[in-house]
Amino acid sequence: MNFDFDPDVEEMRAMTVAFARRELGGELGGEHEEAATAFDPDEFRRRWLLAGKQGLVGGVVPLDQGGSGLDAVAASAVMEALGYGCPDTGFAFSVAAHLFASLMPIVEFGTEEQKRRLLPALCSGERIAAHAITEPEAGSDALNLRTRAESRGDHYVLHGSKCFTTNAPVADVFVVQAATEPGRGFFGLTAFVVEAGAPGLSVGPPYAKVGLRGSPTADVHFDGCVVPLADVLGAEGAGASVFSSSMKWERTCLFAVYLGAMRRVLESTIEYAGEREQFGAPIGSFQAVGHRVVDMTLRLESARLVLYKAAWGLARGDEDDVAPALAKLAVSEAAVQLGLDAIQLRGALGVLGGEAETLLRDALPSRIFSGTNEIQKNNIARALGLSGNRRRTGRR
Template sequence: MDFAMTSEQRQRHDRLRSAIRHQLPGRRRTDPGDHFDRDDWGRTADLGLTGLCLPEEFGGGGLGALDTALCLEAFGQCCLDTGLAFGVAAHLLACAVPIRDFAGDEVRGQLLKGMADGSVIASNAITEDSAGSDSARLGMTAVRDGDHYVLDGEKSFASNAPLSDVIVTYAVTQPEAGFLGTSGFAVPRDLPGLSVSGPMEKMGLHGCPAGRITFDGVRVPARYLLGGEGQGRTIFQHSMGWERACLFAIYLGVMTHQLDRCVAHVRSRKQFGRRLADFQAVSHKISVMSERLEGARLLLYRACWLTDQGTADAGAVSLAKVAVSEAAVANARDAVQVFGGIGYLASTGIEQQLRDAVPSTLFSGTTEIHRNVIARERGL
């Protein structure tokens, strides 16, 4: 096994980190109503971040899962607005990937170029008030009517929704078929009967606006169906495989930056005439933070590598997702403790990292759901 980046990966990673520091927002968003705008989005697109794993023929980077994750890690490390990074990753992995792999040629040609160049922002809408973790029991319906589908229902917690141009969503087309009766759609935002509310006020990830989406008799041309009828669950799981493997690389980047700040702080800060670093209680906390980060990084890289080989299984992806998200929360909590009182101040950005980390154990499947998957993969 070779754990080193190739020279091409290293050069891409270094170029991207430098560009992100110079071109993307250099401030943290501490107000729940403060989120990215189209200018921010355009700057990320200029760096290629909105099209990392999209085909080159559509202006994308043509990258595999591991290289996509390495770029998102650089994004998380060097951009102070983790919400923006999250929004871009959701657009790319939960929306562009299923369009890339399951849309017809006409829709791929219509949407993917704009998704890569930043002129089209996508939102993923599957969660409903009564269907979160239990995504196989959706209430939204899609009824075939000639060459259209009529969509009715409401979605919640849709990232990017208030600014979106296209919405990747899932609805029941064959109620009698259970979870095999769900279908996926790429729905243009401007269709009559579709309305978006928000942004919602959230604990963290303020940079990414989330909203509710109502479909009231929305007539969607059949060409926007992803795959075939009844393939929705397969399509969703495929996109989540990419999201769970790659998106959480953002948190690897955040934790790397966070740990560097903690190390610098304990080296320079003195109490009782000694550096904080000289107290074993502090140095051991730094050691544990390092252990969590490096262990999570290896599991995520492995999940991405397996995805690129076409051999990723649900267990490997779930292990990575749980390891990174739980490490992100634990390390952010420890960072507040390391910084003490000033870590609790919004101006330092340390407490913001904790608020941004907490939802990572909820979205893309809760920790509890993924531990069920891991146990099942072990034959339990």
């Protein structure tokens, strides 16, 4: 077992951290948070284009399709570096959602024509993608979509609404899941690629969120939206497979962003504990403080190992749903607890504007998106042979 990255990957990590600090940085605090609540699409696109030139928004897409050709391990390493260098975790989250939830489905299920038409501009940063699946009545129950796609010969007509769609306010391309055969469950969904300017498609205003404020999120509505047959992603009835594949990438590589954010906050917490004095000594010398910092370090390092094990399997092509689910669980729970610990160690300063409370707010949604942690536990238990059907023992 070798825990070192290849020299090329280490170089990419260093370049990503330097780029993020230079172009995406800025100290966290009152001004940063106030600006984050008022979404500026022009500023977002300016930063997105810079990230595109850096190769961040197309990393795992093959070289001949406009990307950098990174495998899952290298992509996770770059996302971790982005989360470490960029104090705006919301922006880093948007980059990762675009890449893993939207572009990878096109890479893995798209036709050659779709790849040629869509991927180069999506990799360069000229265009932004969003994956629209969640609905008001279909969150964890993703197979129970109410958005319908009716076949009309050479095209489909979409009716319905999506919610909590990351990047929707700025997206140029949507990967959309709809029911083509309601009631058929896994085989009743179909994925489509829909251009933002398609008649019948409209996007609501950006949400005001507790965390990930740098990531624009909104509802998407389809009112008789016509989608050509050529824009079916995969085949009719393959939508659930498209979604499942994208979730493997998202639950692994996207969560590497949180590893970087946690490390950044952990390092600043250690620095604070060494400088802040009480009772004539740095608070880091107190056992209660030192033990809490050790616990923070353990959570981060443990979650990091779980995530990179999942990334290693994904890079090898393993058909494993458990490892990505475990990675999502480990990282999200560690991020929330590390945020709480970082606030506690800062005392009253921790509840003021700053990176500790920002990490906590940004971490809270991580236990919900990409499938709630409760759903991940259900899926893992099922894979371990623990179904919901209890065998009777003959005893009452």
